[in-house]
Amino acid sequence: MIRHRDSLNHDFHDNDTGRLMGFLAATGRAFLVFLEATGRLAMFTGTALSHCVRPPFYPRQILRQMIDIGFYSLPVVGLTALFTGMVLALQSYSGFSRFQAEGAIATVVALSITRELGPVLGGLMVAGRIGAAMAAEIGTMRVTEQIDALSTLSTNPFKYLIAPRLMAGLAMLPLLVLVADIIGIFGGFLVGVYRLDFNASSYISRTWEFLEPLDVISGLVKAAVFGFLISLMGCYHGYHSKGGAQGVGAATTNAVVSASIMILISNYLITGLFFSTK
Amino acid sequence: MPSRSDTNRTPPSTTPKITLKGVTKHFGPKKVLNGIDLQVGTGESLVVIGGSGTGKSVMLKCILGLLHPDSGSIRVDDAETTKLNPRDREKLQHKFGMLFQGAALFDSLPVWENVAFGLIQGEHMPRAQAKEIAIAKLGAVGLTPDVAELSPSELSGGMQKRVGLARAIADEPEIIFFDEPTTGLDPIMADVINELIVECVKDLGATAVTITHDMASARKIADRVAMIHQGRIIWTGHAKDIDQSGNPYVDQFVNGRADGPIKMQIRAL
Numbered sequence: 307m308i309r310h311r312d313s314l315n316h317d318f319h320d321n322d323t324g325r326l327m328g329f330l331a332a333t334g335r336a337f338l339v340f341l342e343a344t345g346r347l348a349m350f351t352g353t354a355l356s357h358c359v360r361p362p363f364y365p366r367q368i369l370r371q372m373i374d375i376g377f378y379s380l381p382v383v384g385l386t387a388l389f390t391g392m393v394l395a396l397q398s399y400s401g402f403s404r405f406q407a408e409g410a411i412a413t414v415v416a417l418s419i420t421r422e423l424g425p426v427l428g429g430l431m432v433a434g435r436i437g438a439a440m441a442a443e444i445g446t447m448r449v450t451e452q453i454d455a456l457s458t459l460s461t462n463p464f465k466y467l468i469a470p471r472l473m474a475g476l477a478m479l480p481l482l483v484l485v486a487d488i489i490g491i492f493g494g495f496l497v498g499v500y501r502l503d504f505n506a507s508s509y510i511s512r513t514w515e516f517l518e519p520l521d522v523i524s525g526l527v528k529a530a531v532f533g534f535l536i537s538l539m540g541c542y543h544g545y546h547s548k549g550g551a552q553g554v555g556a557a558t559t560n561a562v563v564s565a566s567i568m569i570l571i572s573n574y575l576i577t578g579l580f581f582s583t584k
Numbered sequence: 585m586p587s588r589s590d591t592n593r594t595p596p597s598t599t600p601k602i603t604l605k606g607v608t609k610h611f612g613p614k615k616v617l618n619g620i621d622l623q624v625g626t627g628e629s630l631v632v633i634g635g636s637g638t639g640k641s642v643m644l645k646c647i648l649g650l651l652h653p654d655s656g657s658i659r660v661d662d663a664e665t666t667k668l669n670p671r672d673r674e675k676l677q678h679k680f681g682m683l684f685q686g687a688a689l690f691d692s693l694p695v696w697e698n699v700a701f702g703l704i705q706g707e708h709m710p711r712a713q714a715k716e717i718a719i720a721k722l723g724a725v726g727l728t729p730d731v732a733e734l735s736p737s738e739l740s741g742g743m744q745k746r747v748g749l750a751r752a753i754a755d756e757p758e759i760i761f762f763d764e765p766t767t768g769l770d771p772i773m774a775d776v777i778n779e780l781i782v783e784c785v786k787d788l789g790a791t792a793v794t795i796t797h798d799m800a801s802a803r804k805i806a807d808r809v810a811m812i813h814q815g816r817i818i819w820t821g822h823a824k825d826i827d828q829s830g831n832p833y834v835d836q837f838v839n840g841r842a843d844g845p846i847k848m849q850i851r852a853l
């Protein structure tokens with residue numbers, strides 16, 4: 307069948323033109339699919355946001371999500387921050403000693419953690435933990451008709467399932483990242499004092515000396531955006547999953563991958579907003 | 585409240601509760617509903633029979649507003665429902681109860697909160713009061729109060745269906761849908777569920793639409809039977825006429841024969 311078509315094509319078109327047309331058609335189709343997906347996501351986001359601000363609210367659901375995201379992510383985010391701070395101190399020591407700038411280590415650790423590594427690595431870890439869990443839970447609810455059941459019980463799934471997750475993500479990530487900042491800086495301190503033999507009090511004063519509120523604040527703003535994106539991707543992919551266990555698996559993967567990519571891209575954009583010198 | 589006895593059902597009332605006219609629905613290239621015309625009288629128990637994949641569940645979901653039909657009209661209590669805004673749709677949901685094909689219990693909540701869900705979230709009843717009602721409803725479907733604290737995943741299929749039934753009737757809806765209530769159950773449990781359905785519908789005086797391909801279930805529950813085939817209602821009639829329908833499709837289905845006008849689609853469309 308297909309071979310027959312091809313040979314027909316061959317008769318009517320120059321081979322290259324045929325290929326070009328095929329390429330253009332495929333590109334066009336991909337672009338349309340992309341536009342449709344973007345539109346669908348925009349609609350989803352708009353609907354979800356509108357339900358975040360309109361009652362009824364579900365305080366129990368919000369609380370449950372806040373505990374899930376904020377409290378149970380503490381170990382993994384804390385561990386990430388601790389070792390990141392430690393390795394930062396080690397790396398900058400070995401690098402900076404080449405031009406006798408070891409004294410800058412405390413500052414480098416504090417700035418890198420608060421501005422970049424705390425929010426980004428924390429966000430990526432939470433994306434893996436929470437984004438996946440949300441997509442799997444909501445996806446399973448979709449394919450087992452639990453979301454339909456919500457509607458028949460006069461409960462809007464956007465209000466009951468999605469709004470609480472978005473609000474919790476938005477609220478808890480900054481808190482998590484604040485804790486991560488402290489633990490990360492403490493990790494750098496540990497390595498600096500116990501391994502690299504810095505004086506403890508001068509390391510601490512060095513940490514504070516050049517750290518500005520904006521460094522921390524920019525990191526927390528990033529965290530809020532990342533938290534929102536993680537919940538949004540988890541909910542979006544879960545909500546639109548179909549086709550049983552396989553569909554839920556795909557939704558989970560897509561949620562984590564898309565949230566991670568969005569974190570990296572938005573991180574660059576927000577950094578540009580806060581710190582562009584030009 | 586119209587009461588109905590098991591053996592000698594009163595003829596269904598003539599005022600229509602639900603009216604479908606020319607309802608169509610497709611998914612991608614696949615036409616699932618091809619113009620459904622159907623009427624369900626107030627207080628009537630209608631059973632819809634038809635093969636797997638003929639669009640029975642899709643039809644119910646269109647009535648419930650979970651899916652939007654491509655065209656056609658769906659009226660409930662003589663009011664058009666296909667063009668409702670989300671808020672009015674939410675209000676309308678109070679009239680409906682639904683037992684899903686797979687029970688669709690919320691696995692993050694204990695059994696009693698599943699049953700009380702519509703009361704707590706939909707009607708803002710205090711939790712303690714809702715729990716009492718939930719336990720009473722569980723009793724009505726033959727489950728003891730100690731089941732109330734279990735998680736749905738700890739229950740057998742038959743028990744899950746009963747909990748789903750209790751949830752569907754908890755806020756006393758005017759219209760109840762049962763999607764394959766006996767599929768996957770042993771014949772005895774199936775009969776228990778059938779009895780419960782008849783009883784619950786009778787107690788509530790509700791209008792009921794039941795989907796099934798279990799003829800024993802259909803005979804037990806139905807006032808009237810409708811047969812769906814290839815996205816159309818091809819026959820409706822009284823339950824007692826089902827064996828003399830004179831319709832070869834219905835005959836083949838009722839008697840479960842492989843040869844007849846209904847050709848099984850072996851390959852998916």
Ligand SMILES: Nc1ncnc2c1ncn2[C@@H]1O[C@H](COP(=O)(O)OP(=O)(O)O)[C@@H](O)[C@H]1O
Binds near residue numbers: 637638640641642
């Ligand atoms: N959400 C959906 N998306 C795509 N196809 C669907 C969807 N829901 C149902 N279908 C298709 O519609 C057909 C009828 O489904 P359904 O109404 O569930 O059948 P049944 O009569 O067994 O309940 C099936 O072929 C199914 O694949």
Ligand SMILES: [Mg+2]
Binds near residue numbers: 640641763764
């Ligand atoms: Mg079905």
